[in-house]
């Protein structure tokens with residue numbers, strides 16, 4: 050069965066995975082057996098009871114109790130097995146252990162934000178300890194998203210104005226991919242993130258040092274990294290290409306026309322406002338789809354991004 054799972058499914062990297070896969074395989078294998086049996090029976094009976102002569106007359110058959118009970122009870126038993134098995138897994142999936150480590154998750158078009166107990170926020174990178182239950186408390190800043198880690202076999206819708214949660218316990222140190230599985234707009238397919246599973250000590254070290262490692266970088270260089278880490282580059286290019294949003298190339302001190310006709314010089318204040326309150330002024334020719342980074346980026350980080358944008362003027 051394990052070989053079969055490996056062939057069909059991604060690696061099992063959480064404590065929930067085995068149960069989910071066992072049920073999936075059961076449904077799959079019973080369906081294959083039934084499909085083969087029924088197909089064979091149809092072909093066999095069509096051949097066996099074919100019309101052999103001009104005088105062949107089909108006898109009148111009203112019903113057959115034994116046969117009808119059999120073909121109702123067998124599927125009923127199968128359905129009850131799948132129901133019980135599934136309910137058991139679902140209850141497990143929706144009841145996190147009391148000592149689970151909590152992380153806040155915010156879905157935005159089109160990135161994932163992770164807020165830790167220390168106040169640190171990481172974008173598109175979920176860092177977690179191995180062999181410890183982790184509970185994610187999730188919500189969306191805009192539209193419906195859905196949080197999915199195939200390796201852990203967990204998936205849950207992420208809604209605006211409401212919390213949903215899920216939990217898992219990673220069993221292996223390593224990386225796993227996170228997908229958004231609810232179509233949420235233009236760059237939905239770029240709404241990718243990664244889970245980094247650390248040993249218990251490495252996780253604590255990561256949590257303590259996260260963010261402060263940036264201290265020694267020159268601002269423009271830090272800004273360049275932040276643009277990638279915060280997924281600005283999903284929507285903004287640095288080489289002049291038009292993506293979902295305007296390019297950063299040549300933005301510094303450029304004259305920008307807004308949707309309402311106002312012309313604004315792209316100075317520090319404009320860029321800062323664009324990051325914290327993207328909908329305050331909408332650049333003409335673009336949709337108001339940029340998520341706000343208020344609460345995500347601190348002043349130092351915003352300064353660094355501005356420094357980086359300055360280096361792209363020409």
Ligand SMILES: [Cu+2]
Pocket residue numbers: 156158159193194195229230231232233237240
């Ligand atoms: Cu999404």
